[in-house]
Amino acid sequence: MADSGPADFLRAAALFLNDDWILGPLSISADFFAFAREASASARAAGVSSLICDYLHMDLSDDEALEVESILAVLLDDPSPLVRRAMAEGLAHEADAPRHIILALASDQPEIAALVLQYAPHFSDAELAEMALITSVGPQLAMARRVPVATSICAALTEAGAPCVLIELARNEKAQLSQAIMLRMLERVGEEGRLRDALMMRADAGPDLRLRLLEHVSGALSAFLKQTGWLSPERTERMLREARERAIVEISAQADDVNSPIHGAAGAALSLVRHLRGQGQLTAALILRALLCGDRLMLAAALAELGERPLERVLAYLDHPAGHAFAALYEKAGLPEAMLPVFIAVLGAMERFPRAAGAHPDRTLLKTALRACASLPEAQRLSVEAYLGRLEAESMRLQMRQLVPSRA
Structure with a gap:
């Protein structure tokens, strides 16, 4: 040689x-x-x-x-x-x-x-977690691809890893990511769209995380629209608000799903409502949208939080929406008095035509709400009817999209 x-x-x-x-x-x-x-x-x-x-x-x-x-x-x-x-x-x-x-x-x-580091079964979780803190990007990526990745290793990679490592870890369905770890990922590199997409796709992403993801996406979209000037500020704000509402209702419906890996519907609903209240996003319009999508639990959680009542008692009140107890709780929660007949009518219709919570307004419930608007004072009636009209248009667009593939 x-x-x-x-x-x-x-x-x-x-x-x-x-x-x-x-x-x-x-x-x-x-x-x-x-x-x-x-x-x-x-x-x-x-x-x-x-x-x-x-x-x-x-x-x-x-x-x-x-x-x-x-x-x-x-x-x-x-x-x-x-x-x-x-x-x-x-x-x-x-x-x-x-x-x-x-x-x-x-x-x-x-x-x-x-x-x-990606494949060998010889390492303890403690050894891998220690190496994750001191090694370079290539070995960290390898550890992020292991099957499975223990929570302690995920935590170490989240603290020490480059953005590409966190993205790879979030994409790994066998990575044992706690809600705290995923929130920390978002805190570190939330501006990275690929990380947000990967976290949103995870079945174990809880409501708090999904709301944080929504806030990041909404902020990025708002900045983009303001920079381009494509829409007026008023239209931009309304579009973003209603897009947030749609996403929040979908998050709530997923948390209510008994088949969800993050199941704990009552606790999830209360946590969601408290977060929204803290962010100033728990509005009567959002609560009504959720109810029109079949989500009684979000209304119950909102009334329990705002009215300072146990959730179990509130759920019992919702079974008798025309009763005095429900009206008193509604008033204590501080929701608009003029909209009480709309909530009562929709709850009554849900008793007659029960449906699972979903992400989009139910047309039968929308028609019930529109009929109930007739009893409102004119100023409130016009505002609520305009909002319900937009929800009805959204529901119609969804129905049309669902029909197109079946005709192809």
Whole structure:
């Protein structure tokens, strides 16, 4: 070989492995290093792959297996990364691979370390979490792709990882992300649209997280529209407000779903309402939209929060919307007095035509609400009718979109 470095290394390795104090004269090491002493780096890498294959799949004696492990330990210092990469590729998926070899490879160059950090089952969660805090982007990406990724590792990657690492982690369905970790991701790199998309797609994203995501998206869209000047400020504000309302109602409906992995409908509804109240977004229009989409629970949670009553008692009041108890609670919650007949009428219609909560207004409930508007004072009637008219148009557009594929 032109380069004397590998030859000198392999000559020393051969002498080391044939020392009598280890196992005496050993044919495997002698044969391997006799070949490797004159071989190129790529040939040595191929030889290592063959050696690992024999180690894993042939019926070696204990002495022979120990000899191969000794050869691999020496080759951790091979000057060519091709050789060490071949070791990582051959051992990364193998539970029977020597642990000390795997740990050493995990500290090698990033592209070599990444192979074992993504696949090798030898690491404890604590070891991976510690490495996540100190290693570079390549190995962090590899850890983010593991199946599964424990919560402690997710937390470490979230604190130390680059945006691309957080995106990869959020896309990994087997990553055990708590709500706190996902909120921390959003806090760190919420301006990254790919992260927001990945978090929104997760089945375990809770209402609080989805609301935060909505706020980020709404803020970005508002800034864009103001910059372009495509719409008047008033129209921009109304469009964004109604888009937020649609998204909030959808989030609420998902939280109410008994099949949802974040199920805990009552607690989720109260948490959602408290967040909205704190942000100044818990309006009568939003509550009415949710009710028209079949979501009684959001109305109940809003009345419980605003009226300072237990949710269970409020739900009982909703079963008798024409009664004095419901009217008194509605007044205590501070909702618009003029709209009380609309809420009573819609709740009554829901008793006659029950439906599951959804993301879009129900046309039967909309017609009921519009009829109830007739009893309102003119100023309130015109405002509520205009709002309900926009909801009806939205419902019609959705119905038309659903019909188009069936006709194609």
